[in-house]
Amino acid sequence: MLLISCPWCGEREETEFHYGGQAFVAYPADPESLSDEEWAQYVFFRDNPKGAFAERWVHSAGCRRWFNTVRDTVTNEFQS
Amino acid sequence: MEHPDWLWRTPEPRRSYDVIIVGAGGHGLATAYYLARNHGITNVAVLEKGWLAGGNMARNTTIIRSNYLWDESAAIYEHALKLWEGLQEDLEYDFLFSQRGVLNLAHTLQDVREGTRRVNANRLNGIDGEWLTPDEVAKVCPIVDVSPDVRYPVLGGTWQPRAGIAKHDYVAWAFARKADRYGVDLIQGCEVTGFITDGDRVTGVRTNRGPIHAGRIGLAAAGHTSVLASTLGIRLPLQSHPLQALVSELLEPVHPTVVMSNHVHVYVSQAHKGELVMGAGIDSYNSYGQRGSVHVIEQQMAAALELFPIFANAHLIRTWGGIVDVTPDASPIIGRTPVENLFVNCGWGTGGFKATPGVGWVFAHTLAHGEPHALNEPFTLERFTTGALIDEHGAAAVAH
Numbered sequence: 001m002l003l004i005s006c007p008w009c010g011e012r013e014e015t016e017f018h019y020g021g022q023a024f025v026a027y028p029a030d031p032e033s034l035s036d037e038e039w040a041q042y043v044f045f046r047d048n049p050k051g052a053f054a055e056r057w058v059h060s061a062g063c064r065r066w067f068n069t070v071r072d073t074v075t076n077e078f079q080s
Numbered sequence: 081m082e083h084p085d086w087l088w089r090t091p092e093p094r095r096s097y098d099v100i101i102v103g104a105g106g107h108g109l110a111t112a113y114y115l116a117r118n119h120g121i122t123n124v125a126v127l128e129k130g131w132l133a134g135g136n137m138a139r140n141t142t143i144i145r146s147n148y149l150w151d152e153s154a155a156i157y158e159h160a161l162k163l164w165e166g167l168q169e170d171l172e173y174d175f176l177f178s179q180r181g182v183l184n185l186a187h188t189l190q191d192v193r194e195g196t197r198r199v200n201a202n203r204l205n206g207i208d209g210e211w212l213t214p215d216e217v218a219k220v221c222p223i224v225d226v227s228p229d230v231r232y233p234v235l236g237g238t239w240q241p242r243a244g245i246a247k248h249d250y251v252a253w254a255f256a257r258k259a260d261r262y263g264v265d266l267i268q269g270c271e272v273t274g275f276i277t278d279g280d281r282v283t284g285v286r287t288n289r290g291p292i293h294a295g296r297i298g299l300a301a302a303g304h305t306s307v308l309a310s311t312l313g314i315r316l317p318l319q320s321h322p323l324q325a326l327v328s329e330l331l332e333p334v335h336p337t338v339v340m341s342n343h344v345h346v347y348v349s350q351a352h353k354g355e356l357v358m359g360a361g362i363d364s365y366n367s368y369g370q371r372g373s374v375h376v377i378e379q380q381m382a383a384a385l386e387l388f389p390i391f392a393n394a395h396l397i398r399t400w401g402g403i404v405d406v407t408p409d410a411s412p413i414i415g416r417t418p419v420e421n422l423f424v425n426c427g428w429g430t431g432g433f434k435a436t437p438g439v440g441w442v443f444a445h446t447l448a449h450g451e452p453h454a455l456n457e458p459f460t461l462e463r464f465t466t467g468a469l470i471d472e473h474g475a476a477a478v479a480h
Contacts, residue, residue, distance in 0.1 A: 001373040002365070015375050019364040021319070040465040044317040044408045048306035050368045073320070074368050 002076060006059045007067050020056030022046045023068040050074060087253050088132075088260035093267050096293035097125045099447050100285055101300055102272050102308065104128030105137040106248070106433060107425055108300035109255035109266075110440020111447065113171075116262035118441070119448035124264045125294075127287060129271035133252030136302050139402035140433040141325050141347060141359040143338055145182045145243035146207055149198050152458040152470045153411060154205040159455055160438025161242060167437055173254035175247045176352050180337045182243035183212070183221060185387070187232040187343040195238045202240070210239045221337050223390050230386060232344050243338060245349050248433060255440070274311040281420035282312070298423045298447045303368065303403030305426035312419055316426065317408055317464050321362040322372035322401040323430055326380065328394040330354035339387065346383035356394060358384055362404060362430060372401040404429050409463075411470040414443060414456040423447055424461070 002014040028034050028042055047053070053073050058066045070079040099115060101108045104126045115121045128134075144164055146157035168174055186192045195211065202209035214226040217237045226234045256266055267289075276284035276291055284293035299305055303320040335350035348358045360380045363372040377399050384391050407413060407427035412435075414425045425443045428435065438455070445453035452460070463469055 001375050014373055021366070036465050040317075041315075044464040045315050046317075046319060048316075048319050048366060048405075049310075050304070050307045050320075053366060055366070071365070073366050076367065076369060 004057060005069075005078060006062060006065075008065060009059060009062045012059070012062060016059060016061040017057045018060045020058055020066065023054040023056045052079060087257040088266050091265045091267065093125060093127075093265065093270060093287070093289055093292050096284070097265070098123040098295045099298065100124070100292060100294035100296075101126045101298045101447075102285065103135070103300040103302065104132045104256070104266055104268065105135050105300060105302060106133065106252050106255070106436040107302075107428075107439050107443065109133070109252055109259055110436050111298060111300060111425070111443045112259040112264045112266075113255045113262070114440045114444035115448060116259060116264060118444060121448055122263040124259075125292065126259070126264060126266050127270045127272055127285065127292070128266070128268045131268050132256055132266060133249060136402040136404065136432065137248055137252050139325065139400055140248055141349070141357050142245045142248045142351075142433060143182065143243070143340075143347060143349065144177075144246060144434040145240055145338075146434070147182070147184070147198060147202050147209055147238060147240045147243065148472060149201050150470050150472065151205060153472055154202065154207055156438055156442065156455045156459070157435060158205065158207050159441065160435045163437035163441065164246070165242075167254075171254040171258050173250065173257065175250035175254050177244065177246040178352070179242050179244040180349075181220065181239060181241045182338040182340060183217060183224075183237045183239055185217065185224070185237040185339065185341040185343070186235045187341065188235070191343055192235050195236065199238050208240055208242050212237050212239050221335070221339055223334055223388050224339060225387060225389050232386065234387075245338060245351070247352065251436060272308060275422070277312070277419070282422045296421045296423065296447050296450065298425060298443060300425045300443070302426065302428065302432065303405050305405050305424060309417070309424070312422070314417055314419065316413065316424070316461070318405040318427055319366055320368055320403050320405050321365070322367045322369065323362045323404045324360040324372040324376055324380075324399055324401045326358050326360070326377055326399040327351070327355040327397050328391075329397050331356065331394060334390065335388075341383065341387060344383040344386050346380055346387065348384055348388070355397070356391065359430075362406065363401075368403055370401050370403055404432075406430075409469040410472040412439070412459055413461050414439065414459045415446060415452045415461065417461065421450075
């Protein structure tokens with residue numbers, strides 16, 4: 001089980017969290033102007049790196065706040 | 081002491097091939113076999129960074145079935161099941177294919193509606209399927225607890241009698257042996273690190289054993305497909321997750337079929353040797369680590385105990401994880417890429433083993449002709465742009 005450091009509550013067990021996938025995926029600034037390809041990218045395509053990955057977690061069973069972190073997808077080591 | 085005969089050669093890579101397949105798992109090996117058998121293309125190499133069939137082919141729970149909801153899925157999985165039914169004779173190898181049926185249990189009104197709908201859809205597609213009442217479930221599998229006084233009582237289930245299991249490693253070896261006999265080079269310890277390109281087409285791969293040229297290249301690399309594609313700047317709608325499974329110690333035969341439950345989330349069968357084999361859902365986070373979190377295993381065993389009180393006496397012997405590539409609609413991507421001569425077979429998520437001969441058949445066709453077979457035509461990368469998704473999340477009787 002991962003030990004995840006919540007920025008507000010400190011280190012807690014993974015079962016208190018839910019995963020939110022890739023971080024920093026912004027809602028399109030001008031949605032009306034997006035092509036189908038651009039919508040597909042926004043809705044369905046995410047990075048899937050082997051190594052450092054900026055991702056989101058929510059501390060569902062704790063403070064219920066979202067936060068970003070960087071984790072290595074091979075070693076599971078949190079880098080931030 | 082002399083080593084017994086090898087099932088396949090260990091050739092040195094040649095400088096070029098008509099077709100290179102990346103990944104010597106079940107899908108890659110089946111593709112190589114059908115390239116030779118169906119299309120007469122034998123100047124083929126299957127490149128494997130580790131050992132043959134050491135990835136998800138060695139780690140799956142060996143379940144074979146075709147009871148998927150949507151027509152596109154039903155067609156490709158049923159094609160695979162029909163091939164399975166003649167595959168031991170075709171490959172001249174007994175891989176313990178056992179059509180012991182699959183039960184997909186319903187525990188809620190929604191499960192019942194979904195299950196009956198799926199049985200009807202299956203029958204319209206010519207796929208065997210029945211709806212069973214709790215008493216009928218108990219007749220098929222007496223060790224399932226169908227009493228009403230449990231947290232999630234069994235309200236019925238779907239039953240596909242032609243479903244079953246097979247010995248996964250033997251399946252890989254059977255394909256490998258036949259492909260090798262056709263002259264296909266199976267090259268282990270050969271990691272693809274990038275591609276050789278000429279304009280907007282690929283002409284070969286870079287490997288830890290030097291460059292190898294190819295007319296066409298097919299990726300069958302499961303959880304590592306994104307890593308390979310990213311070396312060409314291709315982004316795929318895939319997320320790689322750990323998927324865990326576990327086995328008990330060897331037991332007398334107690335479990336005559338395959339039981340799956342979406343709601344309490346477990347799928348379990350008993351291997352020929354006697355272990356209970358159970359599969360979990362994916363771990364939530366992206367990972368390439370081939371291991372998962374222990375609470376997922378705990379959940380698995382809790383679900384199994386809920387359904388099978390008799391398992392309280394069993395011991396957990398081993399757990400493991402593999403890396404599966406999951407798509408947004410829980411259906412695979414089989415076909416062209418934006419780069420000419422590069423084709424992908426990926427996104428099988430948690431359910432690739434059952435499709436092994438079927439996908440080998442259609443991916444071989446795709447690589448031979450440069451365009452998809454009718455059965456994989458709907459499974460394009462473009463569907464995520466056009467919106468023609470094949471949404472098998474929760475609809476496929478599968479515990480994703």
